[in-house]
Amino acid sequence: MDQPVKSGKIPELMMGVKNRAALSACKDHADGVYFSVDRFSLRARACDITLDDLNSFVSDIKEQGMNAYLALNTVIYPDDLPELDEVIDVVASSDVDAVIAWDPAVITKAVDAGLRVHISTQANVSNWQTVNFYASLGASRVVLARELSLEQIKEIRKNTDTELEVFIHGAMCQAISGRCYLSAYVLGKSGNCGECSQPCRWGWKLVGEDGSEVDLEGKYLLSARDLCMIEHIPELIDAGVDAFKVEGRLRDTRYTSTVSRCYREALDAYGEGTYTKEKAAGWKEEMASVFNRGFSTGFYFGVPGPDGMYIEQDMNISVVKRQAVGVVTNYYRKQSAAEVKLLESGIEVGDEIIIEGKNTYLEQKVVEIRNDDGSVQRAEPGEEVGLAVEGKVRENDRVYRLDVPDPAK
Incomplete structure (x- = not known):
């Protein structure tokens, strides 16, 4: 089916990157990248970029004509506050376009330092009044909760002028907007401090009180499929959001290259009036050749059921x-x-x-x-x-x- 009549602007395409290799992989496709330094990030293992390297890395991003967004989106404990001050001072002297945060300590310190702030999906923003609340604190953009439907996003858009950003591709978390405690309880590694060990991706089994095992025809019982919205680009653009975000800072660089190219081609095709469902199916097949856990549309068209899970296989199901x-x-x-x-x-x-x-x-x-x-x-x-x-x-x-x-x- 051909695309509907165009009714919205083309959103900014944002890719997560962990190093210069990933930046190189998406430089011809993305409009902006989000990344972290070696602290206060939900992807603590993505630590190739240090605070000392920040200015150089941001310069590399700017040379490619892209926007630079720094994630400072972990929980901030009392002992973290002095170090947070040091980080904000360095970031304020850089050319970073915005920091991605949800903890009020980061928000207030960043705003006071004259930095633009984008509210992280960790804040679980799910209505327009909350969007406007964060705007009143100085936020210029809000990354909406991944548990929203497309219709709910449209309703939020009608009631706020603040920039809105949504995830369109990548891993889905079992917890509300990633606020998970399973890794902390099981392994002592807090997902809210960037150390998630992903026990939701492990093999699990259900055992009765008498010791008998229940056959569930699969053992990866908590593993959600990856989000993939390439076949719904027109609907997403029509919803009026300002930025599309791709998850996957810890995935291999070929994932970054392939996914950024496919979504760029899809957005360009929409803008040119050549987007079709047949083309979208082809891009989806290409993205299935890189790391993925199977695809779903998440919460965009309703609460996902069993088809939103991939219980038969561990982690990456790509045949390549x-x-x-x-x-x-x-x-x-x-x-x-x-x-x-x-x-x-x-x-x-x-x-x-x-x-x-x-x-x-x-x-x-x-x-x-x-x-x-x-x-x-x-x-x-x-x-x-x-x-x-x-x-x-x-x-x-x-x-x-x-x-x-x-x-x-």
């Missing part, structure tokens, strides 16, 4: 897997070549590969392999070979092969 191959030992810029030590696996001409590091992301086909005997079709583990590369790589970058199952087998 990354096989570690080796490590870059040298880069020759003039020759557009890399020297690679093959460690885990062999490689051959025609393979799809990824070369990735904290500052590198390159996805290409192997077009040439050279060893001491010259050009070869295949090289085996243990060999050190030269590979033609299509961009700059760095020593110690990792090389992966994309293994795609043959549908005929």
Whole structure:
């Protein structure tokens, strides 16, 4: 079905990034990125960007013509307040476009420092009066709760002029807007302080008082499918939100590259009047080739039932897997070549590969392999070979092969 008549502006597309490699992967597709430094983030493991590196990283974002949003969205305890002051001072002297927060301590300190504030989905904002309350505190944008329906979002839009942001893709949490205590209780690692160990993704079983196990035809009983709204871009734009947000700062860089490209193409197609359900289905299939737990539309069209869960399989269900191959030992810029030590696996001409590091992301086909005997079709583990590369790589970058199952087998 062709798209309806366009009635709204194209929202800002925001991607989560954890390092410069992820930034490089989405620089041609996203309008803005959100990220964290090494403290006060709900993704504590995404710590490649330090406070000392903040200005440099933001400069890299600005050079790509994108907006920079810093997440400071953990719970703030009394002992954290002095360190929070230090962080706000550094951020206030940077070119960060806004901080993403929900704790009133962060909000007030950021506003007092002259920073723009976007209210995190952690605040569970679910009505227009709450949106306007945060606006009265100085917030310029509110990230709405992921438990809202599309109709509820439309109602909020009618009653506030504050910018609204919604999630359109990525992991869904079992707890209301991510305010989960399961990881803290089970493992002593608080999800509200950025250390969630995701026990909701574990295999569980239901055991009766007599010790008998109940067969539930699956064991990943708490694992929700990923949100995917690529097939509903027109409806989302028509709702009047200002920004679309993609979750996944801790996922691999190919996820960032593929998902950002697909949503960019979808938004551009809508703007050009060429968006169709058939195209959307194609983009969805592409995104199914990167890390995902199966797809659903979350709460947008009603409370999800059993079809919103994926109980049969653990974590990533994509059939395309990354096989570690080796490590870059040298880069020759003039020759557009890399020297690679093959460690885990062999490689051959025609393979799809990824070369990735904290500052590198390159996805290409192997077009040439050279060893001491010259050009070869295949090289085996243990060999050190030269590979033609299509961009700059760095020593110690990792090389992966994309293994795609043959549908005929």
